[in-house]
Amino acid sequence: xxxxxxxxxxxxxxxxxxxxxxxxxxxxxxxxxxxxxxxxxxxxxxxxxxxxxxxxxxxxxxxxxxxxxxxxxxxxxxxxxxxxxxxxxxxxxxxxxxxxxxxxxxxxxxxxxxxxxxxxxxxxxxxxxxxxxxxxxxxxxxxxxxxxxxxxxxxxxxxxxxxxxxxxxxxxxxxxxxxxxxxxxxxxxxxxxx
Numbered sequence: 001x002x003x004x005x006x007x008x009x010x011x012x013x014x015x016x017x018x019x020x021x022x023x024x025x026x027x028x029x030x031x032x033x034x035x036x037x038x039x040x041x042x043x044x045x046x047x048x049x050x051x052x053x054x055x056x057x058x059x060x061x062x063x064x065x066x067x068x069x070x071x072x073x074x075x076x077x078x079x080x081x082x083x084x085x086x087x088x089x090x091x092x093x094x095x096x097x098x099x100x101x102x103x104x105x106x107x108x109x110x111x112x113x114x115x116x117x118x119x120x121x122x123x124x125x126x127x128x129x130x131x132x133x134x135x136x137x138x139x140x141x142x143x144x145x146x147x148x149x150x151x152x153x154x155x156x157x158x159x160x161x162x163x164x165x166x167x168x169x170x171x172x173x174x175x176x177x178x179x180x181x182x183x184x185x186x187x188x189x190x191x192x193x194x
Contacts, residue, residue: 066157066158066161069144069147069157069158069161069165070158070160070161070164072140072143072144072165073141073144073161073162073164073165073168074164075140075168076137076138076140076141076144076164076165076167076168076169076172077137077141077164077165077167077168077171078137078168079133079134079136079137079140079168079171079172080133080134080137080138080141080167080168080169080170080171080172080174080175081171082133082137083130083131083133083134083137083171083172083175083176083178083179084130084134084171084174084175084178086126086130087129087130087133089129090125090126090129090130090133091126093125093126093128093129094122094123094125094126094129095122096125097121097122097125098118098119098121098122100121101117101118101119101121101122102117102118104117105117105118112192115190115191116190119190120190123182123190124182124183126182127179127180127182127183128179128183130175130178130179130182131175131176131179131180131183133175134171134172134173134174134175134176134178134179135172135176136172137168137169137171137172137175138168138169138172138173138176139172140168141165141166141167141168141169141172142169144161144165144168145162145165145166145169
């Protein structure tokens with residue numbers, strides 16, 4: 001009987017060790033599965049919350065305002081160039097003034113009167129139109145430069161808009177100076193008669 005008991009105890013010990021190893025392998029497999037589930041949960045978010053992602057690009061405050069400011073800056077620079085080079089409107093006004101001077105000048109007028117009526121008035125009309133274009137360029141350029149102060153706080157203006165607006169202001173100031181000098185006969189005044 002002792003043998004049976006020994007054999008029974010040995011069999012029971014083998015069964016217990018098999019159960020323990022099965023539990024260990026089952027626990028290991030179960031622990032591995034739980035660890036894998038935890039790893040998956042780490043990348044996910046809780047229900048009802050949004051994942052934290054950085055925006056691809058933040059829309060700027062410029063929008064249509066930047067387009068308008070850019071267009072106004074280009075207009076300012078263009079008007080400044082026109083004030084220096086002359087415009088079709090100034091040319092037509094000058095030619096009209098020449099024609100009026102010829103019609104109003106009598107044939108027996110002195111040379112000085114003829115020069116003033118025919119050429120002097122036309123020259124001043126051309127200077128006046130150049131000055132108007134220059135003044136408009138100056139006003140538009142300054143308006144573009146001061147616009148951000150009255151717009152959305154913290155809204156930055158594109159650097160190219162500032163550069164073109166400053167070019168318009170500079171061209172307008174130079175054109176206005178030349179127009180005044182031309183109108184007052186300081187720059188390329190009329191020749192003296194006789």
